[in-house]
Amino acid sequence: MGRVGLSTDRLVRAGAELADEVGFDQVTVSALARRFDVKVASLYSHVKNSDDLRTRIAQLALAELADRGDLALAGRAGKDALTALADVYRDYAREHPGRYAAAQLRLDPEAAAASAGPRHARMTRAVLRGYDLTEPDQTHAVRLLGSVFHGYVSLELGGGFSHSAPDTQETWTRILDALDTLLRNWPPQD
Amino acid sequence: MGRVGLSTDRLVRAGAELADEVGFDQVTVSALARRFDVKVASLYSHVKNSDDLRTRIAQLALAELADRGDLALAGRAGKDALTALADVYRDYAREHPGRYAAAQLRLDPEAAAASAGPRHARMTRAVLRGYDLTEPDQTHAVRLLGSVFHGYVSLELGGGFSHSAPDTQETWTRILDALDTLLRNWPPQD
DNA sequence: TAATTTGCCTAAAGCTTTTAGGCAAACGCA
C-alpha cells in the first residue's frame, strides 16, 4: 500500500471535478476518498473537514472565474467589455456547473477576504469605466450587473428557461444590448 | 406514548419553519423528528424520503410566493405592478430565507409541473402587459425580470452587497426605476 | 363492541463525518 501522493491542492482540484460531475452538494469527503482509492481518514491530514474542503473548492472557482475575467477584459472597453465579462460567467457556469455552484457558497468573512471575491467587484467596476456613471450610481450599476449575470446564469443552469420559444442565446444577446443601452442612458434620481 | 398527530402537511410546514431557522440544507428528516419529539422512522409514513420532504417544502414556498404575487398584482399596472411584484420576491426572501432557498430547488419535470412555477411566469407576463412589448421581446423581458429579481435577492441574501456604502434599499429602488425606463424604451433588434 | 385502519414504535443495516493512535515510506543530514 504505497503512497498515492495526496495533497490539499490535488484534493481540491479533484473535488472541483467531482462537483462538475455530480453536483457541488454531492461533494463529500467519502466520495473524494473513493476517487483516490484511499481510506476516508487519510484525507483529514490535508483538509480540516468537510466544510474546509467545500470552502477551498469555492475559492478555487472564484479564482478561476476572476482569471478568466481578467483575460476577457484585457484590451476591451464599453459594450465589448460588458459582453466579454458577462460571457465569462455564463460560459464558466455551463462548462463547470459544479464549480459555479461552489462559487455561490456563502463564505465566512475571513474566507471571503482571502477569496477572489473582491477581484470580481473590481472587474465589474472596470466595465463601468466605459460608461458615464458617478457614485452612487456606479455602485447601483455594479449591483445591477451582478444581479443580472448571476440571476440569468443560475436560472438558465437550473432549467428555468426550458420551454425554449426564443432560444436562450438570443435572449442573452438582447439582455446585454438592453443593459448597454440602460448604462448609456442611466435614469437620473427622481 | 400517545399520538402526536403527524401528517404530511404538518411535516412540510414544520420543515419550512425549520428551513427558515437553520437553512434549507440543514433540513433533515432527523431534525424534523426531533422537533416533534418522535422517532425518525415515524416520519416515513408521511413522507417518502428526504428528497420528497425537500420537494414538498419547495412546492410550498413556490405556492406561497405565487399567492403573495397575485395579491400584490391585483389592481396594479405598469411600474406600480413591477415594483409590487419585485418587492414580493425580495420581502419573502428576507422574511423566509430558508423557504426562498427551497424555492430554488431544481425540481424534476413532474414535480415542477405540479408546482406553482407556471404561475410565476404568468405573473411576470402580467406585469409586462403594462409595457408595449410584443413577442419575442416579451419573453426576453420576462427572462430579464426573472434574472434581476432572483439575482438581486439571492446576492443580497447571501451578503454579496455587504460593505454598504449606498444602502441596498436605495439600490433596489434605483434598479426598479432603471428597469421601468428600460421596458418603456426597449431597444429594437440591431 | 368487533374489525380494520392508522400512527408511532423498536430493530437493524448502510453510509458519512471526525478523532486517535500506529507503522512504514520518504526525506534530510552527517
Next chain:
DNA sequence: TGCGTTTGCCTAAAAGCTTTAGGCAAATTA
C-alpha cells in the same frame, strides 16, 4: 550510506443521518 525525523496513509471506533421491515396499540368504522 546510514540514522533520525517527518509525513502519509492506515485501522479502529464513535456518533449522526437515511431507510426498510415488522409490531403493537390507539383511533376509526361499521
